[in-house]
Amino acid sequence: EAGVAQSPRYKIIEKRQSVAFWCNPISGHATLYWYQQILGQGPKLLIQFQNNGVVDDSQLPKDRFSAERLKGVDSTLKIQPAKLEDSAVYLCASSSSPGLAGGGQYFGPGTRLTVL
């Protein structure tokens, strides 16, 4: 079974620029998550989708971050404009159900963003 795919793996931008990350979950997984992991910290949930609907985006800085999962499969996370404090690894994960009763979440390799 193919895992969660993410691209790009690395991105370096200057502050105030825009950036977008892409995620393709495991086939058939209805639940998709975007996390931000700052160095030395655990992953922090930014947004959770169930199919193409948003379940939780309470920790998403909506003034600069946006995410969509239009067809309920792959997803894009965008930052516009980026700030220095957005430097982090952005992780995408998917699961077969939001309750994680199965195999839990499956994580992608992440995108390491550096904002200069």
Add this chain to the structure above:
Amino acid sequence: AQSVSQHNHHVILSEAASLELGCNYSYGGTVNLFWYVQYPGQHLQLLLKYFSGDPLVKGIKGFEAEFIKSKFSFNLRKPSVQWSDTAEYFCAALYSSASKIIFGSGTRLSIRP
């Protein structure tokens, strides 16, 4: 606010030593608990999980964790570590009331060969 605490930021052990990594979660009603591991250069993967039933949970690679409700703890254990266990370990909790999974800050485990 719901939270997960991992008080050991970096643990260094010799091979064959026993391991116990602490994890405490805040009260928030029904909670499901997880341990994830991230080996160098690899992505996060599930070690074990607790939903209900036997509070002693066995996972992959000889790891186990014990859910102690009275202590709000879910410590990870392994009787004899190997060099290949060098990784970062994250405890996480899924609070049913919030349907949100919260991660601890992680513990880096270094094993001396």
